[in-house]
Amino acid sequence: MLLIHCPYCEEGRPELEFRHAGEAHIARPENMAELSDEDFERFFFIRSNPKGIVYERWRHIHGCARFFNAARDTVSDRFLTTYKAGEPKPDLDGEGK
Amino acid sequence: MAQPFRIATAGRLGKADPVRFTFDGKSFEGLHGDTLASALLANGVHLVGRSFKYHRPRGMVSAGAEEPNALVGVHRDAARRAPNVRATVQEIHEGLNAVSQNRWPSLSFDVGALNDLASPFFSAGFYYKTFMWPKAAWERVYEPFIRRAAGLGEAPDRPDPDCYANRFAHCDVLVIGGGAAGLSAALAAANAGARVILADEQAETGGALRYETGAMIDGMPGWNWAQAVTADLAARDNVRLLTRTTGFGYYAQNMVGLVERLTDHLVSPATDQPRERLWQVRAKRVVLATGAIERHMVFPDNDRPGIMLASAARTYLNHFGVTVGRNVAIYTAGDSAWQAALDLKRSGVSIAAIVDCRPDPQGPHVEEARRLGIECLTGHAVTGTGGRLRVSSIKVRPVSGGAERTIACDALLTSSGWTPAVHLFSQSRGKLAFDAETQRFLPGNAVQELVSVGACAGNIDLGETVAEALKAGHEAAGGVARKLPKLAADSTERWSGGMLGAGEGAGAESTAKAFVDFQNDVTAKDIRQAVREGMRSIEHVKRFTTTGMATDQGKTSNMHGLAIAAEMLDRPIPEVGLTTFRAPYTPVTFGALVGHGKGRLFEPVRRTPMHDWAEAHGAVFEDVGQWKRAWYFPQAGEDMHAAVARECRTVRQSAGIFDATTLGKIEVVGPDAARFMELMYTNPWQKLGVGRCRYGVMLREDGFIYDDGVVGRLAEDRFHVTTTTGGAPRVLNHMEDYLQTEFPDLKVYLTSTSEQWAVIAVQGPKSRDIIAPLVEGIDLSDDAMPHMSVREGMICGVPTRLFRMSFTGERGFEINVPADYGRAVWEAVWAEGEKHGACAYGTETMHVLRAEKGFIIVGQETDGTVTPHDAGLSWAIGKKKTDFVGMRGLARPDLVAPGRKQLVGLRTRDPKTVLEEGAQIVADPDAPVPVPMLGHVTSSYWSENCGHSIALALVAGGHERMGETLYVPMPEGAITVEVTSTVFFDEKGARTNG
């Protein structure tokens, strides 16, 4: 079981309190109506699924109920950082293994 | 004589403390503190089981958790019958009842042993080859045979009456293993002020100090030091000492699973005492002090009862005071086994010979053996054994070749060296490094906050072990360098030497049975055969031969198997690979993992405030998610069909009262509430008047229906949203997700109110007459409160949100009252309803009535691939809206393509035939297979009100097929159906105002 730091509660809490919510930093386009099929495909279906650092969303559903973002290394399963929704993607070059 | 193999001068058990137990129905005496194994050995019993495949007689191999052979059943009572208990771990208690396994009719005469004679039939890969054909033989011959032969022991056939506990714990330093290394680490960490948990799998700490009599620590014999330190640690507030506790799994971020065995050693545990406790420990630092496991020698017929590990014999002698024989031989490739001969000899046991395959072993132990007059056959090998149910002799010859000689003995102790117990380290994802010189896999770089110390890290010197463990414990606790503690520790014993793989007489040309894996009956020959048949990786060899796949997971055997495969492949051991170590280290009961989460506590049961009323009125309940919902209310003599038919009739003739409390409810509040609703639902909301309701459809971004429900606008900035019964949590999650992450600028609050409101639906022509006398402050006339409106007021003296709405097609109301008043208001409504001939109805009638009107149920008519257009709900999409979740998805090419499955009604040609839900629909039942499937039936009922069966179905291009004849193929023949509108009753919808 992972230990996850909630950036809103500012506490590390067990994974049981959280729910994974998919890849982070995929903004919903504001011009939905004009979106081409290709752009919609990119927005809705295509995910990066890397080996290494992944940016993902979590929700502290059995805690403060907030959505936040995390950078996790999919090889070691280690959290590199967590940060509030809306904050920019941190630059973690070279941190993953 | 009782316990003839107990030696008065040896061991640590209280000799005046006898315990009686039975094995296979025969009564024995042991001593308090004995394991089942040591107590049986004290009585001269070695034969305790039959092997898995060949049914060969087997005895104890070890004295610990690594035991491959001595698996027994322990029967406490009719329900408590634990199979595959290791006799070397199970402590005896008065009345313990153990039975042998895998034998018929008896342990000493076992018919299955014929398998041994037919053994060519069972060679490596036999599962894959032998049972291939004829196909018909599978059911009657092969499968029953495999089932009978597979799996040792007998599972209990009753529910487990024991309870199991579960604890979460946090600590600074978790130490796994309470031998010299673990105790030193825990002591140093505790002295530095850390919160420490120390876990040891034995009843007492001490580890190898149980038998290593040559150890001195801090001026005391090792065992005495261990007990003194343990007592010291146990008394400290910052230390939790857990004995009989196995660290079985190492998970992410230093979470370690421990299982603590609490009652299996007790005569009569209290009924409320947990049998085991699962500990989920989160440690800042972990110190692994898990020791090493001795390996046996691989040579022909090395599995007879009486052949065991040298360290096991020492444990039985030095700790339990039991000798494993009267005339004991030793066969070794390392130094430590010599000490067994010395210990036994000094206790007066005759040593038949020490056979060491090394040409010239040196050291004080060798000199001492010679001084004691023991025959030392160095440069010799054991190439065979004699005896049926117990070893009686060994064959010995020089390694360099020469004459074979037979030596009589009644026990043979073997050792081919020590395998560091790196299981938990490997589970922590640390990489193992192969040390070619000592032929051992050792912990390499750790990837978690842990350190390995002592024998599990490859250290074979006691002084160094204690020093490195003290340092590890001190540093793990954050102690400063200048305060590093020191302890004098030394041992006269040597742990060097050893070999991997098959010994003399079990070489490549040998056809003898030289066992590598005792529990799965895998021999050196089997491993070679696997390589010859093309297996190249140890992972393939393992699966082909099943070596290391038994419940002991190859603790004593894996390195031998690997070495034999590597030799055959002529490749270095690390290139052939090491099989993955997986949790659990030793078997863990399901009970421990499940803990309290069983029976009533398996899953919460949700009941509405009106549940007891429904129960008292004879309701039959159905499970809907976690909810218990009244399904139908049978009256005397009614079956389900009759009850539902009556309920359906009554609702449309007068009225029915229905508990709709389980509907999900979400309060959407804030200045931007309407804007938010516009984005979350397909419908337009901005212009919905206060006091009005609307049926809303929620999509996922891909355009498919996600949920639906009636929404009431209570104020400009307040919506009362209802969801499907199971849908409330995910709908709230969906809304929160968009609100928090996509539309964070909207000023909206979302609150789950599902549990706060009890909901009483009153439906039918008399519904208004029923509620009118109870309602205060709300004008119920059609003009003042038309269909699809909501009012706040009072009912029976309590506040209500009263909805005028209908899921039946009749005039209807849904009364929301605070949940605590639900029962009282329900009873008041019921009393009024009875005056009008109303009935209480359940979910089945609700389903039938809504289907008569063609109203969908999300999850029944939809399956995550249905759009509003498919479901005939295009009218619910706001045409002028520029955005809502799912709008763009709806325009995807596949979602606008012709031929999509669309919701239609079906009428059977025979009005009495009720279709099966889920049944497939075809255009031509006689078409050649594969018959093209057009769709399937989603809902199907007998409609009492229509006088014929009705069904809803998803059919390809269904909206264009009105009036077409289609077929529903069933085993008894195809059923002819006609495609119709989805509305079967009151097509004009006049009755909502009727």
Ligand SMILES: [Zn+2]
């Ligand atoms: Zn939080």
